[in-house]
Amino acid sequence: MSRTEPAADLAALVRPGAVAIIGASADPTRIGGRPIAYMRRAGFQGAILPVNPNRAEVQGLPCSASVAALPQVPDVAVIAVPGAAALQAVEELGARGTRFAVMFTAGYAEIGEAGAEAQAALVAAARxxxxxxxxxxxxxxxNAATGFxxxxxxxxEGGLPLPGRIGIASQSGAYGTHLFAACRNREIGTAMLITTGNEADLAVADAIGWMVQDDGIDVIMAYAEGIQDGPAFAGALAEARRARKPVIVMKVGRSAVGSAAAQSHTASIAGNDAVFSAVLAEHGAIxxxxTEELIDIAYAATRRIYPVPNSLGVITISGGAGVLISDAAEAAGLPMPPMPEEAQRRLKAILPIASPLNPVDCTAQAFNDLSLIGRFTEAMIAEGGYASILAFFTQIGGAPSMAPAIRAQLNAVKARHPDRLYALSVLASAERNRDYEADGxxxxxxxxRAVIALDAMGRLGASFSESPPVPPPAGAPVRLPDANPSEAEAKRLLAAAGIATVPEAACADEAAAVAAAESFxxxxxxxxxxxxxxxxTEIGGVLLDIGDADAVRRGTATLIGRAARHAPSARIDGVLVARQIKGGVECILGIQRDPVFGPVAMVGLGGVFVEVMRDVVFRRxxxxxxxAEAMIRAIKAAxxxxxxxxxxxxxxxxxxxxLSRLSVFAVQAGPRLASIDLNPVFALPEGAFAADAVIEVGEGRSVGVSRPAATP
Structure with a gap:
């Protein structure tokens, strides 16, 4: 059963008044000792309560022999003891009223069936x-804000997080801390990190949902190996978009090998990677x-400028760099329209050797006249109207003899146009870089890399400014047969849902087939x-261009004979005779029941486009x-x-x-619907008709996972 309640209230988890360490160690380098050492170093103001039956004191703090002996009820407990002791700790902490347990202990679902059973016992005890x-x-x-x-x-050990407003939600602890450390090394602040491990209970979706609510976080970075509760994850992304908080996601497990590794590491369901990308796009997540791209985009998002519509204006002192940037922008789909012709003429008059198109190249003449930088940049914004500005100044941007003047020129322009998004490509000292960043x-x-990040800011802005989609049409409940229906039965079911099909007739014998053909x-x-x-088609079970009654009779015998040879155990209900449609464009529409996100619709062009080029678009x-129309227009061959x-x-x-009615049919059919394949669908100048329909019925397992209530 999928979780439908609001995102979990994690206030006591991330801002506790007291935390117990079960399996506390006096050695600050051991697993049970590091949390104590870190919190003391960071100045955590809450109570730190070590638990170890063999010690009276740990790292200068009084130590309790058991959970029962704790002087107060902790809001959170870190469990750093193995196996049976961990289960006992969960029972004892729960009995005392502890609200959250952070389970360092490993050896559960990630190692196989026996571990999964032990993990289920943990969850049952907690619930x-x-x-x-x-x-x-x-x-x-x-939680850097509280030193927790x-x-x-x-x-x-390399240092605590720098002040900042980025939150990190990660299934993998090692990768999550790698992200934090990489951000710290780039002097990017991270306010919070939550790693979820096996996700026996709380998941990345819960962490994202909480960060959406946290006023101290503006941008969310997420790492996932597999999503167990698809609706909950999609719901968290929807909450983030409503709050205008960007979510930038790294999802691994695209390949068959990577998917298997994800399964063994976190016991997750990998799902269809294309479906995962579609869910992100649906909710405006990037x-x-x-790793580099993840951090680059999150860093850009901290400026909280999401240009709509986005366009890129480039000022450079290097023609070569301008070409590189133009190539990157074209690959990303970021528009770089040329400067207005009058503006180009005016810039040429100022500097005849300039290239004023876009990129605007003020050449090395800027060495002699730094005012060119300010004048050309002002023209790009005031006359070119670009929403994002990228300046390539390489070493001159960091040169002590030139950087102060360049900075002054740019700041004067920026003060007049504070709503634009500005990026610089410079090689400068750390101190000089801090000055530029302080200026915004x-x-x-x-x-x-700057182009990719600027493009992402425009995509975020477009998502944040989107009007709510039109609600799907109402649909009546669908009663699926007990087994896979025939093509004729499938089309009857679909026709009842308003899905147009090619005129046809199911015929039990030659005479009925001839009569149907003559009527069409x-x-x-x-x-x-x-x-x-x-x-x-795999058994030669489709015949085209049947031109007269004799051909119908021969065709009936041919089809039944081929079925008998290639599928001798198959039930044969006769033949289907249909009007042959000429012209139009062949398309494919389909439904697949994703194990994580439920029914997902697909649309693409038929033939080589789907079989070889895989030019298809997905949507939950x-x-x-x-x-539906946006999906169709997003096909590359549209x-x-x-x-x-x-x-x-x-x-x-x-x-x-x-396509819209098919998506509604898929939901109304319920979890027993495994797939639908309409191929081909003829898109004509007037109307669209499904010429073939396959409906597969499955076992009916619901998506999502059963979870405890959101608030303890």
Whole structure:
């Protein structure tokens, strides 16, 4: 059962008044000793309560022999003891009223079936007492604002987090702390880290949901190996978009090998990677392809400027760098429109050797006249109207003889246009970089990285400013048959939901087939009719261009004979005779039941486009016709539908109507629906018609996982 309640209230987890360390160590380098050492070093003001039956004192703090002996009830307990002792600790802490347990202990679902059973016992014990679990097999968390560090990562030996407003939610503890440390090394502040490990209870979705509510966090970085509760994850992303808080996600497990590794590491369901990307896009979250990109985009988002519509204006002292930036912008899809012709003429008059198009190249002449930087940049914004500005100044941006004047020129422009997003590609000292950043500029040594980050800010802005989608149409409950229906039965079910199909008739014998063909008019299409033969073309079960009554009779015998040879055990209900449609564009519409996110719709062009190029678009069901049309127009080969090369445009509205109704049908059919395949669907200048339909019925397992109540 999927979680539907609000995001978990993690206030007591991240801002406790007292924390117990079960398995506390006097050695500050051991797993049970590091949290104590870190919290004391960071000045945590709450009570730190070590528990160890063999010690009266740990790291200068009084130590209790047991949970029962604790002088007060801790809000949070860190459990750093193995196996049976961990289960006992959960029972004892729950009985005392502890609200959260951070489970360092490993050896649970990540190691196999026996571990999964032990993990289930942990969860059951916690639920009996209304206690929430973080982990097991997690590295912990930190809240830099309060000095709370129930975590055992060695990354903190290199220094505590810098002040900042980025939160990190990570399934992997090692990768989550790697992100924090990488940010610290780039002098980017991270306010909070929550690692979730095996996610027996609390998950990345809960961490994101809490960070959305936290006024100290503006930007959320997330790392996931697999999502167990798809609706909860999608809900957290939706909450983030409503709050205008960017979520930048690193999701691993794209490959078969990577997916298997994710399964063994966190016992997660990997799901379909393309579906995961579609869910992120649906909610305006950004998917990062690398650690560097993840940090670059999060760093840019801390400026909280999300330009809509986004366009890139480039000022450079290097023509080569301008070409590099232009290539990167084209690859990212970030528009770089040229400067207005009058502005180009004016800039040419100022500097005849300049290239004023965009990129605007003020050349090395800037060495002699630094005012060119200010004048050209002002022209780009005031006359070019660009929302994002990228300046490539390389070493001169850091040169002591030039940097102060460059900074003054840029700041004067920025003061007149504070709503634009500014990035610099310079090579400068750490001190000089801090000055630029204090002025509000994003800094990237590689200008191509800057382009990717600036493009992401525009995509975030477009998402934040989107109007709510049109609600999906209402749908009646769908009663699926006990087994896979035949094509004719599938089409009857779909027709009841308003999905148009090619006119056809199910025929039990030759005479009925001839009568149907004559009623439709020749030529017709003939197909074998069997609920057991889903992919008819693989056995030669489809005949085209049947031109007369004799051909219908021969075709009937041919189809039944082929079915008998290739699928001797299949039930044969006869043949299907359908009107043959000419012209139009062949499309494919489909539904797949994703194990994580439930029914997902797919649309693409048929033939080579789906089989070889895989030019398809996905979306979670259900959705309205506006979303369906946007999906269709997002297909790379969409110009074939809209009238490319003199073709008549197809009826996009009819195709969108069919896709929307199919998405509603998928939800109304419930969890027993495994898949639907409409291929081909003929998109005509007027109307769209499904020529083939396959519905597969499954076992009916619901998506999501059963979770305890959100508030303990």
């Amino acid at each position: 009996r007492h209304g206690m929430r679990l973080l982990g097991p097999n997690c590295l912990g968390l930190f 560090y129930p975590i055992f990562s060695a990354s903190l 998917r990062a392809r690398s 500029y994003l800094l990237y040594e590689d200008p191509a 008019g020749f030529p017709v299409v003939m197909k074998i009719l069997s609920p057991d033969i889903l992919h008819k 069901c259900p959705f309205g016709e506006d979303v 110009p074939l539908l809209t009238g490319a090369r003199g073709r008549p445009p197809c009826d996009i509205a009819a195709l969108a109507r069919m």
